[in-house]
Amino acid sequence: MTELTAQPYPFAFELSHTALMIIDMQRDFVLPGGFGESLGNDVSRLASIVPTLQDILHAWRRAKGLVVHTREAHLPDLSDCPNAKLHRGQPSQKIGDVGAMGRLLIRGEWGSDIIDELKPVEGEIVIDKPGKGAFYNTPLLESLKRHGITHLVITGVTTEVCVQTTMREANDRGFECVLMEDATQSYFEKFWLSTLEMVRAQGAIVGWTATSRDLLSALQSMTP
């Protein structure tokens, strides 16, 4: 059992029962010309966490931990995208429209894939999800159960949308979750911060938060 320094108190986990989750680090959210920008966002904030995420991913792979990547990506015929989601917010371009990196948030398009810096490798799980939460209408729960996973180290974008929704879904399904403070980001600074504060309040009501520095030193102490 490893004890990770965390808020509001240490997060105890066993590597063999813990997965690193990297949520939606797709070109469509992180790069200009994608879905994130079509919603009116300045996407440059999200790129700031990429080096930290690379450090965590490499250390997790070295320690031989399970990695799960998610992508918010729909079927080409949009049969898994409710009208409510398609039309919400009157975006300049909708899901499925052709953008600079292909059809927005559509499976198999260049823009909907994970950025080169965090490209999945063989043996890692990749989940395409139609919702904000990674458990809704996906095989994630069965996959985690099959691997004996009980604990999740959660990273990715955006903190208050897909990351928080997934963390709440995981919490309700009995997983112990720690959110990495400097490996998650939002288009809005105040939403990043308030999400960290709300999940760890009330004695970790949704889960813990911790820093990459503390995670990396915990991993170093267990990797020969």
Ligand code: TIU
């Ligand atoms: N818009 C926004 O902040 N996020 C999303 O639409 N998806 C994810 O968070 N991945």
